[in-house]
Amino acid sequence: MMGGMETMTWDWTDEDAPAGSPEEGRGTALLERPETREETQRSDTGDADRYSHYVSADKIAESKLTGRPVVALCGKVWVPKHDPSRYPVCPDCKRIYEQMKQGGF
Secondary structure: OEOOEOOOOOOOOOOOOOOOOHHHOOOOOOOOOOOOOOOOOEOOOOOOOOOEOOOOHHHHHHHHHHOOOEEOOOOOEEOOOOOHHHOOEOHHHHHHHHHHHOOOO
């Protein structure tokens, strides 16, 4: 005993170790939650979806360095590889951008 305090040690593999419940402030509880995986579709192949999309210049620069995909205003996820000046502007990106400029978001 040291200074009025007793030191106790437990062998936690021992069946006689103190048990408790989380409700009592002791023990361990397992929080169960369903596993969810958010999968984004990356569509960077084919000419069917060839538009110039609105993405911040910072995100484009970061993508060029890291190879990570970007997300356009319209929600398209892809890794920029082509010259955007060769394609028309995405109508959804344009509509969303115009709404943002007018304070619609």
